[in-house]
Amino acid sequence: xxxxxxxxxxxxxxxxxxxxxxxxGAILDLARxxxxxxxxxxxxxxxxxxxxxxxxxxxxxxxxxxxxxxxRATELALVWEVEPTLDEVVGGDHxxxxxxxxxxVPPQGP
Numbered sequence: 001x002x003x004x005x006x007x008x009x010x011x012x013x014x015x016x017x018x019x020x021x022x023x024x025g026a027i028l029d030l031a032r033x034x035x036x037x038x039x040x041x042x043x044x045x046x047x048x049x050x051x052x053x054x055x056x057x058x059x060x061x062x063x064x065x066x067x068x069x070x071x072r073a074t075e076l077a078l079v080w081e082v083e084p085t086l087d088e089v090v091g092g093d094h095x096x097x098x099x100x101x102x103x104x105v106p107p108q109g110p
Contacts, residue, residue: 004024004026007083008022020041021066023066023067023070026067027047027070029074030046030047030050030070030073030074030077031044031046031047033074033077033078034046034047034073034077037077037078037080037082038077038080038082039082042077046073046077049073050066050068050069050070050073051066051069053069054066054067054068054069054070057069074102
C-alpha cells in the first residue's frame with residue numbers, strides 16, 4: 001500500500017467515511033485537469049469545491065453526488081480558456097519588440 005493510500009485510509013477512518021466513496025484516481029484526475037487547464041492553485045480549490053458540492057448534494061438525497069460533482073468540475077476544467085494577463089498582452093511575448101524581460105529595450109535604427 002502506498003503512502004498516499006495509507007493517508008486516505010487514515011482520513012477515511014478519522015472521519016468515519018465510506019472507503020468506496022473515495023475514488024483516488026478520479027480525484028487526482030480532477031486536480032490534474034484543473035491545475036493544467038486553469039492554473040496550479042485551482043487543483044486543491046476545485047477538489048475542495050467538488051467535495052463540498054457532493055456533500056451538499058448527498059444531504060439532499062442525490063444518488064451519486066461525488067461522481068456528479070467531479071464530472072461537472074472536470075468538464076468545466078477541460079473547456080476552460082485561460083485569458084492572457086495584462087502583462088502578457090502589454091509587455092509579454094505578444095507585444096511588438098518585447099524581449100520577455102524587464103530590461104529596457106535598446107533603441108533600434110541608425
